[in-house]
Amino acid sequence: MLDKKLIIGVYDDGDNLLHSVEKLRKRGVEILDCFTPYPIHNLDKALGIKRSNLTVGAFLCGFTGFCLGLLLQFYTMTSHLHTFKSWPMIIGGKPQNYMMIPSMVPVTFECTILFTAFGIGILFFIRAKMIHGKIPDILDPRQTDDRMLLVVTPDQLGEVSRSEFDSIITSAGAIEIREHNPEHSNDNQH
Amino acid sequence: MGHHYITEVKNEKFVFTKRSRMIVGGVFILGLILTFIGMGQVKNQDHPADAEHTALVVDAPQHEGGAAAAEEATDAGHGEEHAEHSTGMKRIWANFLLNSYYFMLFAVGALFFMAVNYAANAGWATLLKRIMEAMSSYLPIGIITIGIVIYFGRDYLYHWIEYLEKGLKPEDTGFDKILDDKDWFLNKGWFLFGVPAIMLVWWLFRFILGKLSTNEDANGGTTYFYKSIRFSAAFIVIFAFSFSILSWLVMMSIDPHWYSTIYSVYNFAVAFVTTLSVIGLFTLWLKSKGYMEIVSDEVIHDIGKFMFAFSIFWGYIFISQFLLIWYANIPEEVVYFDARLNPHYKMLFRTNILMCFFAPFLILMMRNAKRNPKVMLIAALIILCGHWLDLYLMIMPGVLHDESGFGLLEFGMTIAFAGFFIYWVLHALSRKNLYAINHPYILESVNHDVGV
Structure with a gap:
């Protein structure tokens, strides 16, 4: 995941994250993934993730x-x-x-x-591709603490322009919007 | 897509229509008629000469067992000490005990499930609370029917009472050391006092919890909720002990020489899984009638999970009881299963395991099965029939030995009890609103999500 260009919305409330996911999906934005420190009810439904075959x-x-x-x-x-x-x-x-x-x-x-x-x-x-010694895909250390991340790639935005995307998630309660660029640095890893 | 949090519950009122009343009442009356016809048929059972005749009238299984068993009975004379009671009367009383106990289990099981939900702070089943309340309102009838059995039918079912009344000394012939040793617990006074007393205590809790529920409906607030939690916790503890004692007194003492320490857990497993099936059936029926739209598939799914889990639990307890006794092969223990694995009961014994464990296990395993009303209906009916058979196998071999059968009596009496139970529960359900609207967890139940 870290080798792609990513747009990351940071939230401090699970409900806000859920509502932005719903709004974005309504506008045709496919969301790459969400990262939350604890399970949020209905988030997987809202993301349109198929039920696991586990x-x-x-x-x-x-x-x-x-x-x-x-x-x-x-x-x-x-x-x-x-x-x-x-x-x-x-x-x-x-x-x-x-x-x-x-x-x-x-x-x-x-x-x-x-x-x-x-x-x-x-x-x-x-x-889950978890194995001992694997370098963790942590986009933001705070995702393991008290922040939730909503991650999309730029080409997933579709018809929604970047500024529109920003305003949608900010109005839904995102506290911060970041970008991840693999060419620049590995600043997100620690 | 999307998730909409429901913040308001519109209360509904169940109307027990005249048509439904007629149908359920009709089932009850049909059951009564069949019972009386069946009673007439089995009256002749104790006369070996008439055994052929009886066997022709009733169903096929009867034919295999009936005639042969009647001959056997006269040959072996195993009923020596209680020969004065006819097999027909014993069969009628055994059936009455079976159905009294079976339907009483639903009532107390529903009360227990309600108490568990309170004590565990569980909110998902709050929408179904009125169904549980209505089911537990059958408890007084259960007390009366079991009371009838122990006061009027005890001589036909519990031969230890007769033995103890003889008051034999160790040097007398016919002295029974096991029954004599058990006398401190298994005696007539405690039997006649304990069984009704235990059930009255349950009824008292049912009364208190029902009262709190009514007050909560009228006044709102959380005081009644917290009070209910306290009474529920107390009830669970009391229930654990008292249900064990009741199952020993009413059911296990049919085979008074035998004892199994897991027997009360076994009975509890029967009670809990059948109760959940009945709750599921009522919910599905109400939903099919257009009530309870707000009860989502998620709640039904959880009921299905409970049915699945407790079918496995039953299987676990069953094998725990069976395996130790079967493996150890101690005569005084193995006699119980010996009586149930003889040619007369063998097939029923296997069918019982199939219906109570394997069928629900395989049917309800898939997620989609638990969300499909038709599959749930089939599974619930299999569980209910299976556990009826389970109780049949607990009672009949001890009372009737190889002379039991399936006839109009068995069928009719169960139909009659079922009709009465359904009528009683639906009537109770129609008297209150369908949802406990002031329950603090009502919204949790409405918005319940099992997550997968």
Whole structure:
């Protein structure tokens, strides 16, 4: 993101940010992104962001865990899978046919949860391009404290002229308008 | 696109139209008629000679179990000590207990859910508060019906009462050490006093919370709200203990030799998930009738989440109870599941798990399913039928052994209770405004947004 020319509106109130997003989108301005220190209700709807597919990923991870958990138990506890000279484990008179499935519930459940939790965490980091050692895309240090940023690229303004854009967001409550130019410096990084 | 914060709620008033009254009342009367026909049918059940005849009249499952079971009963003579009570009468009382308990759970569950919303400072369900109030107004009827069971039907259902009245000494034949040891808790005096007392305490809280709600409607202000929070918190604590005791006394003592420490949690899971399904059904019905336009999909979505979550909770509690007993295989514990996994109940037992856990889990998993009224309707009905079956499996094997069945009696009595319950709730709903307009969190509920 830092390699593009950007126009940044700085806000100190989430509602003002939300209202400017609504106004700008009504005028046909596509907004690159918003940065807020805490979640603002309905902002993603106002930005027109599609719902994340993370839940589908969670389901697939969970399903994988479910299957692997069952496989693990069939492999280690029974002789149903003839891949290994396994020794059927009969604990508490447990039967060695499909009736043993209740005894597999806890491990299967735990595997499902484990795979879902780790899988969804890893997927989130991949999707958000967050990895250890990455230089953070911080446009303004205050975005992690008490300010909200509204970021657009100049070509996203469309029919709206730059001065019009400024007046729209200032009237909606932006306290400051900045520009980011990658050619100049990396003054935004610290 | 865009988000419009609603700052004003127009109150509505639900009109229980004559047509609706006729339909719901008709269902009740139809249920009564079917119940009486069913009673006539099962009266003959205890005569083995007539068993063939009975089996032909009622449904197919009856045919499998009925005739064979009746023969078995005479052979094994398992009802030796309480042989004087006919199977037919036992079946009628068992059904009456089932439905009394089932519909009482909705009432107390709604009261509990309302209290949880107060105590947790949750605002999203405020629009549905009147539905919960109307549901909990059924509580007195629940007290009366359960009272009828324990005062008039106890000899048919709870064989430990009969045993304790004999007052056997350890050296006597037929002495039962387990029942004798449990005597300090499981005795007639406490049973007859405790059950109504507990439910009266619930009713007292229902009365107080209802009064506060009425006053809040009339006067406004936040004093009633803060008072409600205090009473709700107290109710939750009292409910946790008293509901456990009630479930032991009314339900678990049907199998008095057996005990499970998780049984009351299990009953609570049944109560909570069915209550939420009923709240969801009433909401969807009112919305389909043109009321409650302001209740957004977000609120319905959250109800769906609760149904989903507590179906999983039920599954969790179920497996926790089942697995330990099944695995440990101790005779005095496993007898409970042994009675439910015999050929007569096996299929019902599996259907129960399927309907209460797997079906809601898979149906309600998708986000769009929870926002689709038709899918929610199907899921709620599956949950309700599943938990009816759940209670059936708690009661019937203990009372009737293998002589239970599905006939007009079961069907009719449930229909009658359901008709009465719906009539009562809708009538209560029509007496107050549809929204608690002076509730401080009403706007939060109107503008509720689940975020995803």
